[in-house]
Amino acid sequence: MSHPAWDTEVLARISHLHLRARQAVAGWRTGDHRSIRTQANVEFVDYKEYSPGDPIRHLDWRVAARSDRLVIKRHAAETEVPVTLVVDVSGDLGTGAESLPDLDGTKHGAAVTLAATLAVFLQRHGDPVGLQLLGGEGSPWSEIPPKSGSGQLAQIVGALAAVRPQGEAKLVDSLQRIGDRLPRRGVVVLISDLMEEPSAWGPSLAALGHRGIDLRVIHLYDRKEWGMDWTAPAQLFSPEGGEAVAVDPGVARSTFASVVEEYLEEVQGWLGRVGAHYHCMASDTPPDEALASVLRGQA
Amino acid sequence: MTAALGLPLALGLLGLALAPILAHLVRRQPTERRPFGAMLLLRRMQRRLRKRRRIHDKRLLALRMLIIAAVIAAAAKPELRWPGAIPEFGGTGSVVVVIDNSLSMDLREAGGRGGTLLSRSREQALELVRSLPAETLVGAVTIGGSASRLTPSLTRDRSAVLVAIEDVAQTQLGTDLVGGIREGRRLLGGGGGEVVVFSDEAGPSAVAAALPEIELLTEQGGALVPMPQRAAVAANVAVIGAKYGSGPEGGSVRVRVASFGPDKVEVPCTVELPDGTEITAFVQVGAGEVVEEVFTVPRVTQGGVGTARIDDGTLAADDGFAFHLPTVGASRVMVVDGDPGLTPVASEVYYLERALAPWGSAAAMRGGVLPEVTGVAGVSALDPETHQVVFLANVADPSPIANHLIDFVQRGGSVVIGLGDNVTADRYNGVLAALLPAPLRKRRALAAPEEPGEAVQPPDTSLELFAPFARGGRAAFGRIKWSRLFTLQPYEHTEDLRTLLRTEGGLPVLVERKVGAGRVLLMTGTFDAGWGNLPLQAAFMPWVQSMVRYLGGRSAAAGELREARVGDLVSVDLPMSLVDVSVQGPRGEVAMETTPAGIRFYANQAGAYRVQTPGAPALAVVAVNVDPAESDVRLGPALAETAAEVDPDRFMVRFELMTWLMWLALGLGLVQAGFALRRRTAEEEVEAGVQHAS
Numbered sequence: 001m002s003h004p005a006w007d008t009e010v011l012a013r014i015s016h017l018h019l020r021a022r023q024a025v026a027g028w029r030t031g032d033h034r035s036i037r038t039q040a041n042v043e044f045v046d047y048k049e050y051s052p053g054d055p056i057r058h059l060d061w062r063v064a065a066r067s068d069r070l071v072i073k074r075h076a077a078e079t080e081v082p083v084t085l086v087v088d089v090s091g092d093l094g095t096g097a098e099s100l101p102d103l104d105g106t107k108h109g110a111a112v113t114l115a116a117t118l119a120v121f122l123q124r125h126g127d128p129v130g131l132q133l134l135g136g137e138g139s140p141w142s143e144i145p146p147k148s149g150s151g152q153l154a155q156i157v158g159a160l161a162a163v164r165p166q167g168e169a170k171l172v173d174s175l176q177r178i179g180d181r182l183p184r185r186g187v188v189v190l191i192s193d194l195m196e197e198p199s200a201w202g203p204s205l206a207a208l209g210h211r212g213i214d215l216r217v218i219h220l221y222d223r224k225e226w227g228m229d230w231t232a233p234a235q236l237f238s239p240e241g242g243e244a245v246a247v248d249p250g251v252a253r254s255t256f257a258s259v260v261e262e263y264l265e266e267v268q269g270w271l272g273r274v275g276a277h278y279h280c281m282a283s284d285t286p287p288d289e290a291l292a293s294v295l296r297g298q299a
Numbered sequence: 300m301t302a303a304l305g306l307p308l309a310l311g312l313l314g315l316a317l318a319p320i321l322a323h324l325v326r327r328q329p330t331e332r333r334p335f336g337a338m339l340l341l342r343r344m345q346r347r348l349r350k351r352r353r354i355h356d357k358r359l360l361a362l363r364m365l366i367i368a369a370v371i372a373a374a375a376k377p378e379l380r381w382p383g384a385i386p387e388f389g390g391t392g393s394v395v396v397v398i399d400n401s402l403s404m405d406l407r408e409a410g411g412r413g414g415t416l417l418s419r420s421r422e423q424a425l426e427l428v429r430s431l432p433a434e435t436l437v438g439a440v441t442i443g444g445s446a447s448r449l450t451p452s453l454t455r456d457r458s459a460v461l462v463a464i465e466d467v468a469q470t471q472l473g474t475d476l477v478g479g480i481r482e483g484r485r486l487l488g489g490g491g492g493e494v495v496v497f498s499d500e501a502g503p504s505a506v507a508a509a510l511p512e513i514e515l516l517t518e519q520g521g522a523l524v525p526m527p528q529r530a531a532v533a534a535n536v537a538v539i540g541a542k543y544g545s546g547p548e549g550g551s552v553r554v555r556v557a558s559f560g561p562d563k564v565e566v567p568c569t570v571e572l573p574d575g576t577e578i579t580a581f582v583q584v585g586a587g588e589v590v591e592e593v594f595t596v597p598r599v600t601q602g603g604v605g606t607a608r609i610d611d612g613t614l615a616a617d618d619g620f621a622f623h624l625p626t627v628g629a630s631r632v633m634v635v636d637g638d639p640g641l642t643p644v645a646s647e648v649y650y651l652e653r654a655l656a657p658w659g660s661a662a663a664m665r666g667g668v669l670p671e672v673t674g675v676a677g678v679s680a681l682d683p684e685t686h687q688v689v690f691l692a693n694v695a696d697p698s699p700i701a702n703h704l705i706d707f708v709q710r711g712g713s714v715v716i717g718l719g720d721n722v723t724a725d726r727y728n729g730v731l732a733a734l735l736p737a738p739l740r741k742r743r744a745l746a747a748p749e750e751p752g753e754a755v756q757p758p759d760t761s762l763e764l765f766a767p768f769a770r771g772g773r774a775a776f777g778r779i780k781w782s783r784l785f786t787l788q789p790y791e792h793t794e795d796l797r798t799l800l801r802t803e804g805g806l807p808v809l810v811e812r813k814v815g816a817g818r819v820l821l822m823t824g825t826f827d828a829g830w831g832n833l834p835l836q837a838a839f840m841p842w843v844q845s846m847v848r849y850l851g852g853r854s855a856a857a858g859e860l861r862e863a864r865v866g867d868l869v870s871v872d873l874p875m876s877l878v879d880v881s882v883q884g885p886r887g888e889v890a891m892e893t894t895p896a897g898i899r900f901y902a903n904q905a906g907a908y909r910v911q912t913p914g915a916p917a918l919a920v921v922a923v924n925v926d927p928a929e930s931d932v933r934l935g936p937a938l939a940e941t942a943a944e945v946d947p948d949r950f951m952v953r954f955e956l957m958t959w960l961m962w963l964a965l966g967l968g969l970v971q972a973g974f975a976l977r978r979r980t981a982e983e984e985v986e987a988g989v990q991h992a993s
Contacts (some may be wrong), residue, residue, distance in 0.1 A: 095334045193337070
């Protein structure tokens with residue numbers, strides 16, 4: 001495989017992904033969304049140009065009257081809340097795609113799209129944003145610390161566009177590693193299928209919460225998988241490895257549904273104890289609702 | 300128990316039992332492979348279902364394997380075999396019926412109210428003989444005591460055999476199973492045939508001892524067909540021993556009672572003494588235990604044969620046990636006063652009376668001696684059934700009483716002859732020669748009138764007469780001094796003649812002679828103080844008392860005392876001079892046989908047997924009891940098992956398993972179908988849909 005920077009497929013994908021993200025952000029009605037920052041302002045620092053989504057109450061009307069420019073007052077707390085996008089790009093999210101999976105059809109595509117959209121949105125709001133990739137291969141960067149600026153956005157979008165689903169997310173180890181590098185206060189947006197035992201990764205997530213990290217989780221799933229939406233018996237295997245399991249979906253469907261239900265209750269239980277914001281999203285649904293939910297900080 | 304197969308090759312198909320496993324292993328696996336991103340959830344579902352699926356799968360698998368295995372095993376026609384069968388009877392053409400009429404076959408069922416085992420055996424044997432084909436040769440043997448043929452040879456005369464079997468009588472004898480099979484074998488003439496044994500097979504060793512005979516029978520082509528006669532509950536209580544011995548009052552009879560049954564029992568036990576006195580106690584005996592009950596005999600009791608008896612009812616003959624009892628208590632003594640003295644010192648009777656009954660005649664019974672003083676004329680009243688001992692005290696002329704005395708002694712009485720100044724050697728030697736240990740010679744002075752006289756040697760306390768002085772008093776004999784004694788003609792010691800006491804100078808003082816059934820003691824001195832100081836010494840009274848006990852005890856049962864078992868041949872040695880000897884058994888006179896040494900007879904009933912001659916006490920008394928082994932009616936090793944060791948095929952119980960296995964397969968099939976049906980419920984279907992594939 002060639003270097004991602006010269007891979008035409010990746011370049012096209014970067015462009016496409018960037019475009020999708022900007023379209024998504026542009027599609028939102030002005031004023032319907034606000035920045036991810038929610039901290040109360042305490043000390044004025046400087047001005048920034050107004051961008052859609054900024055709270056109107058922070059407009060400096062005097063400046064607007066004098067110079068006909070819309071500027072927003074910035075305060076210390078707001079400027080110091082970095083956002084880290086933790087994106088699961090393990091093999092299970094690609095469900096066996098030979099090459100870069102379709103951005104619309106797979107959990108991987110949904111995860112990448114969500115992450116890129118959030119990055120664009122946050123960059124426009126001048127928020128420092130970083131990226132952590134869990135698993136995957138092909139990306140020149142798997143770890144991008146939060147920063148502001150267009151260069152940072154290009155780097156993030158490039159990494160998301162280039163990464164292929166591969167390997168395991170290893171949520172436990174990854175969350176511990178990320179936690180060690182995060183600033184004391186910040187926001188972590190975890191985009192994952194959470195296909196590891198909640199009892200394993202739950203404590204690691206709780207440790208982040210105890211450090212004051214604002215946790216927001218987008219739980220991706222494949223509607224066909226959870227509904228066993230196919231007919232012929234098949235041997236199911238994980239792209240991440242392990243033994244195959246022969247399943248006749250016609251007879252296993254209902255039991256599997258009850259297992260899924262039980263699993264979701266378990267996940268929500270853990271996240272509830274941590275105080276994390278949770279949003280469950282099928283991979284074939286538009287990202288708007290999920291993004292809005294994450295930005296609002298409530299389901 | 301062993302197993303065998305009628306068609307072993309069919310077992311080769313057992314490999315088919317693995318078919319369900321193979322079918323399970325090659326169960327169709329889907330060929331399509333599909334990436335799946337929620338394996339975590341799939342594995343959770345697997346874990347949830349795995350346990351139940353494993354149980355159900357294994358259960359079904361096992362059931363199906365069992366069904367196939369059962370069908371194949373059934374095809375192999377398996378059968379179980381174990382020893383203990385009674386072979387099917389008939390077909391050989393020669394049959395010998397062996398009937399056990401030993402004591403144990405008298406066992407009554409239903410607590411003594413039912414019939415005996417022998418009566419049942421007879422009925423079965425009769426039925427069997429009647430059912431035989433007309434051309435079958437039949438013989439019959441009994442095995443009570445020693446085996447004996449009821450028919451001299453095999454015969455087709457069915458009625459003769461039937462009559463002989465009907466006449467088989469109950470005995471109190473032991474079981475001769477070995478002899479019975481041997482006689483059966485001989486009746487078959489060394490050829491094939493069947494020996495049908497009707498027996499309770501009682502006793503711990505009778506069956507085991509029969510093994511060699513069974514082997515011989517089998518070798519000659521014959522077969523043993525046991526027809527066990529067992530009571531529904533094998534239980535019996537028996538008196539297996541009774542013996543008189545020392546003890547308080549007049550001594551004790553120790554009675555041993557055994558229970559040969561499964562339960563603890565309590566039975567009344569009665570000791571009946573020869574004089575008719577009965578002493579009863581209740582005896583508790585545990586299962587398989589032997590207990591000893593002690594009965595105290597009164598101070599005064601007539602000697603003879605007593606009986607210890609229990610009330611059981613299942614086996615009457617062993618409910619009693621005969622035992623010998625000596626005369627206990629007072630001995631009736633006649634003192635013949637030949638020289639009534641003017642003063643007590645000059646009267647032998649005076650001293651003898653005080654020695655025999657020192658506290659008067661009322662207490663004499665308690666002391667054991669009832670003296671009866673009489674003159675020579677009173678001897679005519681002498682009766683060996685009444686008197687035990689006669690003291691002749693310085694009788695001048697014994698001729699009027701000599702015949703009475705000789706007859707008395709011959710019949711078991713005892714005479715103590717005391718001499719004195721009235722005695723003359725010629726008169727005594729003439730008429731009492733049959734009694735005197737040695738002819739009298741003459742009076743001899745051993746010391747001057749004023750001198751103390753010649754002392755007596757200490758007696759031999761190992762002799763029964765002097766045994767009471769073993770622990771003390773022996774030295775007192777040394778103080779007995781004789782100034783005058785009768786000397787005797789030379790004599791030699793024999794089995795019937797011995798010197799019991801001498802002076803230090805070696806002169807005989809007391810000589811004993813056995814005569815007939817009785818005995819004579821000759822004292823060469825006087826019983827008064829005329830010839831010595833004997834009556835003045837401390838040893839006098841106990842010595843006289845001991846003398847009476849010694850002589851009286853023997854005289855009470857003067858004859859030989861013997862013990863025997865039912866069935867024994869009892870031999871009794873008798874003097875040639877005796878005539879009209881007879882044997883009286885418990886049921887009257889018993890046939891006897893004269894031998895050069897005496898007589899002999901078979902004791903075939905339990906109880907007392909008396910060998911007697913008219914007008915005399917019994918010459919011998921035999922207490923006859925049954926063999927305790929016959930009382931043990933508990934189940935021992937079965938004859939069928941022993942016979943099966945020799946001829947196993949004939950005695951095998953066969954149990955064919957084919958039908959049962961087919962039923963088992965059918966039942967398992969139904970169970971399997973039920974499981975399979977249940978497995979098709981919704982959840983089971985899920986289990987079927989989710990399998991593990993490597």
